Amino acid sequence: DTGVSQDPRHKITKRGQNVTFRCDPISEHNRLYWYRQTLGQGPEFLTYFQNEAQLEKSRLLSDRFSAERPKGSFSTLEIQRTEQGDSAMYLCASSLAEGAGILGDTQYFGPGTRLTVL
Amino acid sequence: AQKITQTQPGMFVQEKEAVTLDCTYDTSDPSYGLFWYKQPSSGEMIFLIYQGSYDQQNATEGRYSLNFQKARKSANLVISASQLGDSAMYFCAMREGRTGANSKLTFGKGITLSVRP
Numbered sequence: 001d002t003g004v005s006q007d008p009r010h011k012i013t014k015r016g017q018n019v020t021f022r023c024d025p026i027s028e029h030n031r032l033y034w035y036r037q038t039l040g041q042g043p044e045f046l047t048y049f050q051n052e053a054q055l056e057k058s059r060l061l062s063d064r065f066s067a068e069r070p071k072g073s074f075s076t077l078e079i080q081r082t083e084q085g086d087s088a089m090y091l092c093a094s095s096l097a098e099g100a101g102i103l104g105d106t107q108y109f110g111p112g113t114r115l116t117v118l
Numbered sequence: 119a120q121k122i123t124q125t126q127p128g129m130f131v132q133e134k135e136a137v138t139l140d141c142t143y144d145t146s147d148p149s150y151g152l153f154w155y156k157q158p159s160s161g162e163m164i165f166l167i168y169q170g171s172y173d174q175q176n177a178t179e180g181r182y183s184l185n186f187q188k189a190r191k192s193a194n195l196v197i198s199a200s201q202l203g204d205s206a207m208y209f210c211a212m213r214e215g216r217t218g219a220n221s222k223l224t225f226g227k228g229i230t231l232s233v234r235p
Contacts, residue, residue, distance in 0.1 A: 031221055033221065033222070033223075035223075040227070041227055041228075042122075042209050042211070042225030042226050042227050042228050043163070043209075043223075043225050044225070045222040045223065045224070048221055048222060056222065058222075089161060091163060093163070095221065097221070105151070105213065105221055106153065106165055106168055107153075107165070107221070107223060108165060109155070109162060109163035109164075109165075110162070111160070111161060111162045112161045112162065114161070
């Protein structure tokens with residue numbers, strides 16, 4: 001059983017460019033989450049999907065950010081017109097909502113994509 | 119008010135000794151879940167242990183246990199018999215609402231643990 005995977009692991013881009021990250025969740029998990037983590041801080045919630053439906057978006061997710069999960073499997077997070085303030089680690093997690101039992105919808109994280117905007 | 123507070127700036131422990139990492143939380147929801155994650159320098163968040171608000175007993179998972187004091191709104195992580203590989207950042211997180219209803223996690227700022235040989 002493979003865990004959550006993210007691609008790329010590192011991305012360096014110039015200000016103003018668009019970037020796209022991919023997340024592949026654990027295969028049987030129906031929920032998928034995106035978080036952003038800046039240096040010295042804990043992860044902050046961005047958005048999450050149940051199957052293909054985007055159920056919640058944080059105010060942190062400005063108009064330049066868009067996330068999709070078209071077939072309820074992998075997800076993409078796109079940042080348009082990147083700014084230096086977008087430099088962070090972008091973490092993806094997945095969970096199984098139904099039948100979670102005592103583990104209460106535990107989220108399992110991928111290795112993250114570290115974005116550097118020059 | 120912060121929902122999750124982790125105030126210890128950094129912790130040091132001798133190998134094979136036990137260490138407690140503090141976490142206090144704030145919520146008015148009677149249903150919630152508390153989680154601890156470990157983040158090594160590689161960056162991946164590793165799930166360690168979970169405690170539900172209605173659980174009668176403190177959660178345990180191998181060398182990890184959670185000292186859950188509901189009235190004090192604290193959920194401290196206890197690591198027994200520390201190992202060098204335990205050196206990492208540790209995050210406390212909370213999910214408010216009943217299981218499956220509201221999934222997003224709110225994290226604290228984390229605590230750095232260093233295990234000395």
